[in-house]
Amino acid sequence: MSNSTSINEFLLLIFTDTRELQLLLFSLFLGMYLVALLGNSLIITAVAHDHRLHTPMYFFLFNLSLLDLGTISVTVPKFMANSLRDTRTISYSGCAAQVFLLVFLLVAEYFLLTAMAYDRFVAICRPLHYGTLMGTKACCNMALAAWGSGILLAVLHTGNTFSIPLCQGNVVEQFFCEIDQILKLSCSDAYLREDVLIVVHGCLVFGCFVFIVLSYVQIFTAVLRIPSEQGRHKAFSMCLPHLAVVALFVSTVMFAYLKPTSISFPALDLVVSFLYAVVPPTVNPLIYSLRNKELKDALRKLFQWVQCHF
Numbered sequence: 459m460s461n462s463t464s465i466n467e468f469l470l471l472i473f474t475d476t477r478e479l480q481l482l483l484f485s486l487f488l489g490m491y492l493v494a495l496l497g498n499s500l501i502i503t504a505v506a507h508d509h510r511l512h513t514p515m516y517f518f519l520f521n522l523s524l525l526d527l528g529t530i531s532v533t534v535p536k537f538m539a540n541s542l543r544d545t546r547t548i549s550y551s552g553c554a555a556q557v558f559l560l561v562f563l564l565v566a567e568y569f570l571l572t573a574m575a576y577d578r579f580v581a582i583c584r585p586l587h588y589g590t591l592m593g594t595k596a597c598c599n600m601a602l603a604a605w606g607s608g609i610l611l612a613v614l615h616t617g618n619t620f621s622i623p624l625c626q627g628n629v630v631e632q633f634f635c636e637i638d639q640i641l642k643l644s645c646s647d648a649y650l651r652e653d654v655l656i657v658v659h660g661c662l663v664f665g666c667f668v669f670i671v672l673s674y675v676q677i678f679t680a681v682l683r684i685p686s687e688q689g690r691h692k693a694f695s696m697c698l699p700h701l702a703v704v705a706l707f708v709s710t711v712m713f714a715y716l717k718p719t720s721i722s723f724p725a726l727d728l729v730v731s732f733l734y735a736v737v738p739p740t741v742n743p744l745i746y747s748l749r750n751k752e753l754k755d756a757l758r759k760l761f762q763w764v765q766c767h768f
Contacts, residue, residue, distance in 0.1 A: 468553045469629045470537075470546045473728060477544065484541040490740045491534045497743030498523040500757060507763070508756040514592040515581070515696070516753075518574045519746060521601050522703075525567040526739035532559045533634040533735050553635040558616040560735070561637070564711065565659075566608030571704050572666040573600040578697050579673040583680045614655055632731055639727075670704060699746050703738070710734035 473483055505511045505520040533556065540546055548556070580591050619637050626643040630636070637656075674697070681693045710733040747753050 465550055465624055465628050467547050467549050467628065468635065470540065470548055470633055470635075471629075471631050471728065472540070472546050472633065480541045480544065484538050487534050487538050487541070487736070490736060491530060491538070494526065494530045494736075494740040494743075497747075498527045498739065500760070501743050501746065501753070502527075504753060504756040504760050507760055511752065511756055514577050514597045515574075517597050518570060518577060518601070521570055521604070522567065522574070522742065525563050525570065526742055528559065529563045529567065530736060530739040532556055532563065537633050548630075548635065553630070553640075554616060554620050556635040557619060557637055557640065558612045560634070561615045562608040562612035564608075564734075565611045566604045567707065568663065568666060568711075569604035569607050570601065571700070571707065572670055573604060574700050575670040575673045575704070576600075578700060579677055581696065582677045582693055611659060615659075618655055632727060634731070634735065636731065667708060670708075674701060695750075699750065702745050703742050706741070707734070707738050710738070 472480070474480060501523045502520055505516045505523075536548060536552070536556070540548075577592055577597075580588050584591065615637060619640050622641070622644045624640075624643045625645045628643065630639045631642070632639045677693075677697055681690055681697070684690045684693060710730065713730055747757070
């Protein structure tokens with residue numbers, strides 16, 4: 459039985475063996491990466507630059523953009539480098555780093571989206587208590603809890619995953635290192651601890667999901683009671699972008715990790731991983747800025763400031 463320490467590198471799955479298609483995919487991923495980089499960087503800069511956006515909602519959006527930048531930067535640059543060099547290798551330490559960072563960023567983002575749902579719930583359903591419940595200290599504590607939970611679970615998952623003996627080769631059936639794919643390389647019945655951890659993690663995720671759903675049930679109930687059409691429109695414009703981001707993130711991640719093994723095959727796994735690791739960081743800035751007048755004004759002022767100083 460060979461131990462995982464004897465593996466120096468892993469072989470990642472590639473979308474195609476055709477060189478022309480590899481270069482085409484490189485261009486596609488590069489374009490999406492640049493869009494994500496630009497969109498999230500603009501939101502981060504706008505929120506930091508405009509004091510009118512120093513509110514709980516935009517504080518959480520600032521953190522979300524940081525996490526999105528990290529998520530897409532963990533997977534896409536390595537894939538682009540491999541496509542450009544016509545290779546599929548990743549070092550053992552590089553694979554472990556990808557697993558750690560991806561778990562950390564995805565977990566932190568999910569808990570942050572839960573905090574954002576609570577923020578919208580308090581703003582719509584408990585407006586008189588908003589200043590007390592969503593003060594600076596409370597917002598910072600929620601953000602720190604999200605980031606800290608991500609780090610803790612990432613340490614546990616990465617430590618467990620890479621302490622398991624691997625005796626099924628070193629071919630990872632994914633374009634980045636993913637826990638589920640690494641476990642497929644482990645020896646039979648060797649990953650019980652990781653399974654237990656995944657179950658515990660799954661219970662936390664499910665609890666957050668129930669909290670988000672219940673929050674939005676109460677939010678929409680309260681919004682429908684608002685007498686003025688303008689008031690309802692404003693409330694919906696505050697909540698719908700976040701709900702769209704949650705739906706996109708949760709649906710793709712849940713399908714990736716909860717789908718039956720009977721419908722698991724490389725092409726589908728590649729598409730699903732692309733949907734949850736690449737698409738949300740790219741489209742989230744568009745979702746939040748599309749109908750957000752305050753953010754559009756802040757971006758416009760930021761562009762004007764840049765033109766004046768450069």
